[in-house]
Amino acid sequence: VLPTNPEESWQVYSSAQDSEGRCICTVVAPQQTMCSRDARTKQLRQLLEKAIKAKMDELRPLIPVLEEYKADAKLVLQFKEEVQNLTSVLNELQEEIGAYDYDELQSRVSNLEERLRACMQKLACGKLTGISDPVTIKTSGSRFGSWMTDPLAPEGDNRVWYMDGYHNNRFVREYRSMLAFMTTDNFTSHRLPHPWSGTGQVVYNGSIYFNKFQSHIVIRFDLKTETILKTRSLDYAGYNNMYHYAWGGHSDIDLMVDENGLWAVYATNQNAGNIVISKLDPVSLQVLQTWNTSYPKRSAGEAFIICGTLYVTNGYSGGTKVHYAYQTNASTYEYIDIPFQNKYSHISMLDYNPKDRALYAWNNGHQILYNVTLFHVIRSDEL
Template sequence: MCDCKRTALLLIGLDRERDIHPFSLSPPSLVRGCIIDREQLHFLSVPEEGWEIYSSAQDADGKCICTVVAPAQNMCNRDPRSRQLRQLMEKVQNISQSMEVLDLRTYRDLQYVRNTESLMKVVDGKLKVASENPRSLNPKGFQELKDKVTQLLPLLPVLEQYKTDAKMILRLREEVRNLSLVLMAIQEEMGAYDYEELRQRVLLLETRLHSCMQKLGCGKLTGVSNPITVRASGSRFGSWMTDTMIPSSDNRVWSMDGYFKGRRVLEYRTMNDFMKGQNFVQHLLPHPWAGTGHVVYNGSLYYNKYQSNIIIKYHFRSRSVLVQRSLSGAGYNNTFPYSWGGSSDIDLMADENGLWAVYTTIPNAGNIVISRLEPQSLEVLQTWDTGFPKRSAGESFMICGTLYVTNSHLAGAKIYFAYYTNTSSYEYTDIPFHNQYSHISMMDYNPRERVLYTWNNGHQVLYNVTLFQVIKTSGD
């Protein structure tokens, strides 16, 4: 029998008999033989964390297959009580601001009243004398009394403001009373957990989800998200990237405009700086580049030297070429480019397994060749002939040792072909993606961020990817 609920509890670390940490939360994943589907994210009903088991079955090998929906991030945002609490917090903030205004105004007006207190005593004394002995009020004394009263006239709007403030205080008092009643009702409904405690529990779960994502192994590409346009800059052709290997604390972005004879590389401090086009330094390469198939790997730029099949490793920190080596037999100068041309004969890329070169040769009859490179020496470690004609490919990228090839660089393109270097086998695929600006001249995967970087008709665009992952535990 399949015990899907226990599997789900093991997945999210809620097993009470032993301390189990989650293995995977990436959509979809295979954990202990159980498929975890995170395509639909809702705040559902496994009571302790919001997980729900949808179905269970067994495959041909007798493995338990469970479909489990994981909770969405920021679960409290979907809770109607959260909306009530946010509204209450806004009201409390408004009340606090009103009280501050009242306090400031009252303090100011009180100072004014105190300053006029002596004047009021003088006027009061003169009025008493005039009322007891009207004959004592001569024209001069009458004018003095009139002047004193005139000085007191500004007190009238102050007193009117006091009346208005008194009404506001009554309204605020009623608001506070209503807030107290609503808070008591929510507290009674929520039981032992207050909002802050629930929020902390959600943040803890999200931290665990993120930790699991970082520990995930390789997987098979099953989907590509809608495009995310980061910036529109440069010419129709170019490339942009972040380092595929350095720690996540390094957020630098590099941009290389154009596809041939370029030497200018812009290095931005952060992605936000790249979006704004600010805070960058310029690297002037000693040799011009060809194509757009460049990659930044562990602090160095790997690129194809113009009008040659030479690969150059340029180190950003020392601003020097560390090594250059000819890729034996590789075509260059638009001999075997992608379908869009642009001197894209040699495409360098990196994934979870290291550094790669995608190209073709005359002996391979123009079919795509994959070579894994040694990053320090640029020596070819191993080579595969995919059998797929390079001129029929729009672009390609590596994920987990698998080369994925698009069938076009124009609108309507899809990921059409996959070659698996671990088994030296291939299959035709049908993975659509939205080519928003209709002309892709660069498409590369970043394993550190698990996104696709593309240069699309002068637009710098990102795609998130969905990987099907098989996660094995020590018990398997």
């Protein structure tokens, strides 16, 4: 089929033969723009434009993402520069101080901390030189009893423990604070598995330690779980009013605490009824060490221990003073004269609390406190 338009076909204008017999033709080719008017080409172009438009629609939402990525990349780069700067500074400090100097400095700091703790321990302890006038906290209960706080209670735990009577009772009152004890009668009651004997109970690190009635058995009772954690007999210790304090009241075994831990004060036949001091393990109740004194238990009004020294009063009524001291660290004793006011004329409990540095007393139905004055002697070679 020949094209109707000559411009759309190949046209031969002339032909000739060269010297070598080859045919030479002169032709005119169709215009280069002819393909653009081809129907198939137009269809392909439309499809291509449609595909490009669809791809652009897909890529257009990525534009803000790319912008955000660029911002994040810039921030990461800034962080990287800051880290590099910090690393450089730390390297300079390390070079300036030196690894050996740092270890030496740390060792010196640790040594100073140990010396400070030792110094504070020495300052916490001392020789008793005075007892303040009494402060009456509350008036309640019978003539005899005991009350106390836990010297190892965590910060903020100010509970007061209260035990009325000296025998045939097993209910311990818990007041949530000293203020609650002073101003209210709201308490929680704990029932012990056995009745106690005397007024020599102590609360120490969450447990109450008491002498089981009519026995020489010491019991450790957990006040949180309300279970017995340990029981142990104090061999040869008198009980059931055999070797009581001067006021009586089944006060044969007196448990105490001080800066050094848990103690038991009692008397034995082997020591002729004189006071025996035993250091106890607060967990196992095992006797760690024992000291025999020459002071008759029945002649003592009350006793308490401060910094490993046992102090004994000359009576429980009328004019009262501390007049005997036994130093367990040196196994020596001395007679002293430290008077204090017996305001209500019948002391049936007198115990030291190392946390408060005060004496807790039960005086004829009154719960009272005494502050103590301790004399410290620290030599320079001990620092």
